Amino acid sequence: MEKSKIGDKIYDVITPEEYNQNKESLNLTFTAIKDEGTQMVYPIRGKNDDRPGIYMNGLINIIKEPEDGDPEYSIDNIINFDDAKSLKEVIEKQSELKNMERIILTNPDNIFIPRIGENDSPEMIGLKKAVIAKHIDLDKYSARFGNNYSNDKRLFNDDTITMSKLKTMFQALDIKATLIIEDKDYSVPNPIGEQIFVELAGGTLNE
């Protein structure tokens, strides 16, 4: 596995051959192609993009070179987990990757503020309040959501959310969420008699 940070994204780096073999299953938004000839890494770009990278046009792939050989695009910038010779090296590389991600996540370009509506369910209000408090650029977390990011982001327009999606959100956004189950009050018949704590989400998807 090879990774590289270019701009505000961390990309899976693959060879052209690996791309041809697996293109149906790749998340192209987070995939970059390395070119051993030019010693550069080219993120796969969409048709409406104009940044340096590789533009897939069916029969041909057109490369737009970075200006002045921007070192972020250099093959030397790749973190290669495959060549780690020990567990220590793997941990060091993971740490390096985490630091790269931290830099991306803590440099927001566009703060995402979901609107809390009067018909929002309590769990939706909780999620939206947490996101507002985090003061984040949600798009920078898109890699955490995978291919479904656009659909998941649209859920913030709804006034309710399923438990499954709520857990996905919490995990992707590094939010720990705990469900407390207890008696409604002391006088209910057949009381539970204690508080039951259930951790719904406690870390990132990567952990």
Place this chain on the structure above:
Amino acid sequence: MNFNETSIATKFSQDITNLGVDIQPQYTHYLFDSLFMAASDFLGIVKSREVKTALVIADLKGNFRFAAQVGYHKNENEEIPGNWSFEFTFNESDIGKDVKIYNSTDTQFLRVLATSAKDLHNFRYASPELVPDVLVLIIDTLKSWLDLNAVEGEEKTIELPGFFTASVAIENGEKIFSITPDGNLKRLVKGDSELE
């Protein structure tokens, strides 16, 4: 007529879908440019003073479509260097006997083609296995346009500046197709020697 003013790019982008791929018309000339550049570059590498050398594009069944060929012509006065000739043709009969022939499926040529693609327009073929079919389609689309636009008593010409001029005329009821390389490509082939 300039290549960009013809319908060739649109027709090519329609026909390429038969190979299960697509390309936007505005990029079609990338393929044409790189083919003719590569043919010239390749022959510049493999040319010989002893024997004429040709690069031939043919379909999978071996049906001839196009050739680029280079030959050396010694000067009668041996103290004076001879000349190189460089030609394109749609006619198999233009390739003489005792010509060293390379096919467009030749690995060395395909490497040169990849280099031309990169040097000219910084692109690569997404599916390299389709390249031989694409080269045939390039020639077929070009020749088809000439064929459809041939007019009695008038020569129809297409120019892809920097690469070739192709034309068709009707003589005695027969369509005569021709294609000549641009001067830039001739210089590319000749290297340090002189062309006719």
